[in-house]
Amino acid sequence: MVFLRSIPPRAVWLPPVLFLALAVMPGAVFAQEESTLPEGYAGTEACAMCHEDVVEAFKKNRHYQLESNLKRGWKDRSCESCHGPGAKHAESAAAEDIRNPLKLKPVDADQGCLSCHRNQPTQIGRLQNGHARSQTACTSCHNVHKTGAESTAVIQSTAAGVVKQCASCHTDVWASFQKPHRHRINEGVMKCTDCHNPHGSNLAKNVRTVHANEPGCLKCHSDKRGPFVYEHAPVRNQPCSVCHEPHGSSNPRMLTRHEVANQCLECHANLLSPSPAGVAGGVPPAIHDLRQPRWRQCTMCHQKIHGSNVSRGLLR
Amino acid sequence: MKRERMRWLLAALLAVSLNAQEVTEAKPEAKPEAAAESAEEEAAVVTADSPVRGVIDVGARWVKEPLGDFQTYRSIVNLGQGIRLSNLDLNIEPTGFKLFDSMxxxxxxWGGDPYNTLRMNLEKRNIYRFDGTYSNIAYFNYLPSFANTQATGAFFNQRAYDTQIRNIDNEFQLFPGTRFTPYLAYTRNTDFGNGITTLVADRNEYPLRNLIRWGQDTYRGGIRADFGRSHLTVEHGGTSFRDDQQVFSTERLTGNRGAATLVGQSLFLTDGRxxxxxRGDGRFTKVLFVANPYDWVDLYGQVLYANPRTTPGFFQNTMGNLNDATSGLLFFSRGFDTLFGDARRPHTSGTFSMEIRPHSRIRIREMYETDRIKTDSSAMLSTTLLTPTSSLGRQTGFIDRLEASHTRQTVEGLVDVHRRLTLRAGYRYEWGDSVFRGGVLNQINPQERINLERHVGLAGIQARPWDRLTINVGAEVSNGVRTYYRTGLQDYHKIRAQVRxxxxxxxxxxxxHVRLDNQxxxxxxxxxFLAQSTSMNVQWLPRGGSRFSILADYTxxxxxxxxxxxxPHILQPARSLYVDNAHTGSLLxxxxxxxxGxxxxxxxxxxxxxxxxxxxxxxxxQPTGRFLLPVTEKVHFYSEWKWFGLAQPFYLFEGFRTHMIQTGFRFNL
Structure with a gap:
């Protein structure tokens, strides 16, 4: 208020001029930034001079937000955020003067993507991941320049798109899904990434986790989670795949054996438990006369095989 | 006064000119060649920029009455008939709409099919993002081979299901800035329907109807923080579980013993319930961090903790002529069982991994993972048995425990020998132990303790001798010292080789080519144990697939x-031999x-x-054929035929054959 009172009455033009100056100043700074690219960089406008179609298509890409995002540090250089400094390439127009992630070694291509995407929760298990181990680059699954139906965002938003993409490498798994008893991948109601995190997980086979550290299978089969008063030990200290073949099986319960009796008796075959070999199991009581069909379907009686709250023999 | 007016006018003009400049900058410059574009191309551009894009498939499906076993058909294929909204994929990007930028x-x-899905993504860039999915999966499993094949009647299959599994997933993320991202999520998983299950009484078992109704709700929320070279996520959540199955029958059932008697008495059930x-609940916490303190090192870590709890309640009422094995040969006419219990399972996991790049061609990876589970449970079971002359009551208390820990440590080095060749070698050590209650007959070791110890060598090659050829080979060789179970990985080698x-x-x-040999x-x-698989696939799209394309694979x-x-009954050694040789192929x-036109x-x-x-x-x-006929640019007619046929020589009664025809219109928006 003292400051305002100190303004001469005739200087009423001062506030609007100050206001205008304030309004114009950022613009001036903005303009200055626009014209000042770091050394070696050419800017997106320069890229568009030759690659106009690519840049136009790129405008529909999520990465294009870098072009105007001040906080990410790639303003007006969104192309060069992946392709590296392009001033030399802009002058020479030579392919070897610009970085093409598709033609780089996987590790170098990945480092480019990870420079922004490393700090994402999905990358936590990256090093344990089979994809990282086998040098599968990010660009193997994610394309940046495709738009419309060919874009990664659209392909990976449908179950069929994800399955097709995964099946192109994991052909043996795709073959398992052609067996009669399998998860509903072929019906389009499930997709590979419902169960697996392709970026990595702390579980084997990149199996997703739910409820922090429980296997992802329990997301849909939450009745198997427990805890149970009587646990079946392998359900807790082994992965589900020790008994089940989730991709496809000839067994109606997707077991890894053709009949449930074989599945059970292969473990429950020790007179002493643990056996001298140190493995657990034990033998079922002698009433289990396998010559009668009644006893060959173990889970017909041991129906709470994943764990029971009532019966130590997992009967109810 | 005039001078003042001039100043205001000047200010206004400045503002207008600034505004005009911004508009001019935002608009792309008109290109000379744009004028030469045809009207058709212009129309295509307008379509591409219209706020609603996508496809809607509406049609009808017919399924021929299957030849063979209908229950097997429903267990494996299970497609519905009638008018369907078979596919919907809409992308809505309105301009200037305040609530969202894209949907x-x-x-x-949709329309009564056994499998439905719905997915919605809403986004207001830099403000929020919402992802919601819904899936409904019919679970019908009624296969005669999974039953007592000597049983007859309606309960031929004694473990059958006809239920609907429904999953709902919602996640809402806020973007108040680039540094912090809070999020909230809700997941619901339910299963309800009917089934057949077995009421197991001593020396007999009876197939009964089962009303299945269970579900779990999961709530979680957290915040992701990004500090440039490091990242932290903290998440906390809770679960709520309920399982209210009801098993019942009021018919007179002789069970799987049929007419066979026990010391001259027939066993039967007249009423079983x-x-x-x-009820269950639990909470879980997740802390994740990623750091890249220097360009040559990446650090990853996570600490995960879950603590689910179950408080079971169970009631059983049986009537008939039943036997109690615990009391010897006591036959009773009515029995009541009541159980209340409590089970808790703290579960802690931790992972720490790092990658060091001491040289541009060398990467060293170190990973440490540990997982620890402990279940403590207790229950009290009250049993009352009524005979025509007396009653017997007993109470049994149970305390049980299961502990398991599993740790692995891996060191791996990757060397880029050449820009086209990377070699990988490493070593993994796995160890763990588990303690749990021994089997029912195990009098020597009421508590069993088993150990796991495994040394694994790792190796791999990634080669790209030419731009068009990529070879990737990975191998693991293990010398197992101890394993938990007889079929566990012991002395094994695993190879995966891929050529593109x-x-x-x-x-x-x-x-x-994949091979796993375990002994x-x-x-x-x-x-x-030996599992091998060799696959080949070919993708041929001459002229980019403009005329025809082929995608074929064989495994x-x-x-x-x-x-x-x-x-079990004679304790004589036998061999369990399982062999499966498969030929699989698909073609599109x-x-x-x-x-x-x-x-x-x-x-x-x-x-x-x-x-x-x-x-x-x-x-x-499953042969298939599909015909697509564009009627107009935006309306296409389609018709699809599929044939399903299953045959199993050892289970002839579990075969079926059927045709499916689906036809309709695709609307391109």
Whole structure:
């Protein structure tokens, strides 16, 4: 208020001029930034001079937000955020003067993507991941320049798109899904990434986790989670795949054996438990006369095989 | 006064000019060649920029009455008939709309189908993002081979399900800035329907109806923080579980013993009821961090903790002539069982991994993972048995415990020998122990303790001798010291080799070979397991697939498992041999037929087949054909035919054959 009172009455033009100056100043700074690219960089406008179609298509890409995002540090250089400094390439127009992630070694291509995407929760298990181990680059699954139906965002938003993409490498798994008893991948109601995190997980086979550290299978089969008063030990200290073949099986319960009796008796075959070999199991009581069909379907009686709250023999 | 007015006018003009400048900058410059574009191309641009884009498929499906076993058909295929909204995929991007920038809506099989999905993504850039999915999966499983094949009547299959599994997933993220991202999520998983289950009484078991109704709700929320070179996520959540199954029958059932008597008495059930009232809750916490303090090192870590709890309640009421084995040969006419219990399972996991790049060609990876589970449970079971002359009551208390820990540590080095060749080698040490209650008959070791110890060597090669050829080989070799179970990984080697060859830009080959050989030579186990799979696929799209394209693959796989076991009733050694040799193939050939204008029909033929031989031979064929006829630019007619056929020589009664025809219109928006 003292400051305002100190303004001469005739200087009423001062506030609007100050206001205008304030309004114009950022613009001036903005303009200055626009014209000042770091050394070696050419800017997106320069890229568009030759690659106009690519840049136009790129405008529909999520990465294009870098072009105007001040906080990410790639303003007006969104192309060069992946392709590296392009001033030399802009002058020479030579392919070897610009970085093409598709033609780089996987590790170098990945480092480019990870420079922004490393700090994402999905990358936590990256090093344990089979994809990282086998040098599968990010660009193997994610394309940046495709738009419309060919874009990664659209392909990976449908179950069929994800399955097709995964099946192109994991052909043996795709073959398992052609067996009669399998998860509903072929019906389009499930997709590979419902169960697996392709970026990595702390579980084997990149199996997703739910409820922090429980296997992802329990997301849909939450009745198997427990805890149970009587646990079946392998359900807790082994992965589900020790008994089940989730991709496809000839067994109606997707077991890894053709009949449930074989599945059970292969473990429950020790007179002493643990056996001298140190493995657990034990033998079922002698009433289990396998010559009668009644006893060959173990889970017909041991129906709470994943764990029971009532019966130590997992009967109810 | 005049001078003042001039100043205001100048200020206003400045503002207008600034504004005008911004508008000019935002608009792309008109290109000279744009004027030469045809009207058709302009229309295409308008379509591409319209706020609503996508496809809607509406049609009807007919399924021929299957030949063979209908229950097997429903257990494996289970497609519904009638009018369907078979596919919906809409992308809405309105301009200037305040609530969202983009909305994606995708769904499939609506209109009474056994499988439906719906997905919605809403986004207001830099403000929020919402992802919601819904899936409904019919779970019908009624296969005669999974039953007592000597039983007759309606309960031929004694473990059958006809339920609907429904999953709802919602996540809402806020973007108040680039540094912090809070999020909230809610997941619901339910299963309800009918089934057949078995009420197991001593010396007999009776198939009963089962009303299945269980579900779990999961709530979680957290915050992701990004500090440039490091990242932290903290999440906390809770679960709520309930299982209210009801098993009942009021018919007179003789069970699986049939007419066979026990010391001259027939066993039967005239009224059987079970009511499960399981309640569960839990909480979990997740802390994740990623750091890249220097360009040459990446650090990853996570600490995960879950603590689910179950408080079971159970009531059983049985009437008839039943036997109680605990009391010897006591026959009773009525029995009541009541149980209340409590089970808790703290579960902690931790992972720490790092990658160091001391040289541009060398990467060293170190990973440490640990997982610890402990279940403590207790229960009290009250049993009352009524005979025509007396009553017997007993109470039994149970305390149980299961502990398991598993740790692995891996060190791996990767060297880029050449820009086209990377070699990898490493070592993994796994160890763990588990303690749990011994088997029912185990009088020597009421508590069993087992150990796991495994040394694993790792190796791999990634080579790209030419731009068009990539070879990737990974191998693991293990010398297992101890394993938990007889079929566990002991002395094994695992190989995965993949070759990808791009002969031309339109012709790709891919070959994969996977082999797992596991053996446990310990006396009494003598386990030999070998699984192999070799796949080839080819993708041919001449001229970018403009006329026709072919995608074909073939896989030859085999499994052989051979292990000793003991026949329980005579304790004589026997061999469990499982063999599965499979040929699998699939083909998808697209042919764009000649036409005029927009009327350019497309024909797709193909399908898949599996033929297996061995322990459970089967053949499953699914040929398919699809015809797409564009009527106008935006409306296409489609018709699809599929044939399903399953045959199993050892289970002839579990075969079926049927046709499915689906036809309708696709609307392109």
């Amino acid at each position: 994606r809506l995708a769904g499939s099989n 079970q009511a499960y009232s399981m 060859y791009r002969l031309t830009d339109n012709l790709n080959f891919n070959g994969v 446990n030579p310990a006396p009494g186990v003598d386990y030999k 030859r796989s085999s499994i052989r498992s051979d292990i000793d076991y003991l026949e 050939a697209d042919l764009n037929l000649r036409g005029s 927009v009327v350019r029909p497309k024909l797709t033929v193909g399908g898949s087949f599996v033929r297996t031989a061995g322990s459970r031979p089967s053949s499953y064929y």
